[in-house]
Amino acid sequence: MEKRQVIEDRRCALKPTAQDSQLETIMAYGDTLDDGWIQLSFTLPVAKGELAKQAAAQxxxxxxxxxxxVVFMQELDPRFTFFIVYGRCRHTIDLSTIEVVEVQVKRMDYYQINAYIEEKIGRKIIVVGACTGSDAHTVGIDAILNMKGYAGEYGLERYPWFEVYNMGSQVSNEELIAKVIELNTDVILVSQIVTQKNVHIDNLTELADLLEAEGIRDKVILIVGGPRISHKLAVELGYDAGFGPGTLPPDVGSFAAIELANRIAVNDSGSKKVKH
Structure with a gap:
């Protein structure tokens, strides 16, 4: 009985209280509130040993x-060592000063999205996706589009009310736009994994500019995703939405469905596309 009570007490101690949820100034949480303890990992170009350990600590x-x-170090090869360190950070963060720019849309599940499209739009939403430029990494766009999906969520190819075309990797912006025009596309989904020297910024900017030049920018919903993509960055580059790490197919599907339905409502029935 006493052991069970101890376990319950520990569980209660981990639950956020009403007072905790109203905190504005916070510190890192390690074991107790505001203790400042954090864990950090990194690699140094030095052979494993005491010298490397001291270098990591410094x-x-x-x-x-x-x-x-320094609680852990592992030789990666004779010239490189990986470290995990613990330390106390005294810095605080004032949450009230942080401006958050994020996609504001109700997240629906697989069944809700399909029902929503059927009711509000009445035809399939045409989606064209691609990893553009020199980017050869399709893991992100495949997770969103491929039928098998990711993390237990079906990809948009599985949705009966989406018509999906995945062009794969290393697709030029010109090729993508040609396909978009050919299919009378509703949604463009671009994936950018490679970000060295901000090559993704140039590539994404070029795509937005080319769509403007073709006179179709306002006729499509333009979405970009990737590990270093944020909604704020996407909007700054002229996109309708940006999705970063942790995004799942229903996140993108919900935004696409609601955004298209809203546009159709604004444009009235006169500009609504013919049902496929």
Whole structure:
């Protein structure tokens, strides 16, 4: 009985209270509120050993961490070592000063999205997706579009009210636009994994400019996704939405369905596309 009570007490201690949810100034949480303990991992170009360990500790110290402890190190090869360190960070964050720009849309599940499209739009939504430029990584766009999906969620190809065309990798912006025009596309989904030297910025900007030049930018819903993509960045580049890490097919599907329905409502029935 006592053991069970201890377990319940621990569970209660981990639950956020009403007071916690109203906090504005916060610190990192390690074991207790505002203790500032954090875990950090990185690699140094030095052979594993005491010298490497001290170098890792000093680097963490220069980052502003106190009471630093190197708790793990692993040789990657004779010239590189991977570290995990713990340390106390005294910095605080004032949540009230943070401006958040994110996709504001109700997230629906697979069945709700299909029902919504059937009721509000009455035809299939045409989606064209591609990894553009020199980007050869399709894992992101495949997770969203492929029928098997990702993390237990079906990809948009599985949705009966989406008509999906996945063009794959290393697709030029010109090729993508040609396909968009050919199919009378509703939604363009671009994936950008490679971001070295901000090559994704140039590529995404070019696509938006080319769509404007073709006179079809306002006729499509333009979405970009990737590990270093945020909604704020996407909007700044002229896109309708941006999705980053952790995005699942229903997130994109919900936005596409609601955004298209809203546009059709605004444009009235006179500009509504013919049902496929």
């Amino acid at each position: 680097l963490a110290g220069k980052m502003g961490l106190e009471d630093v402890g």
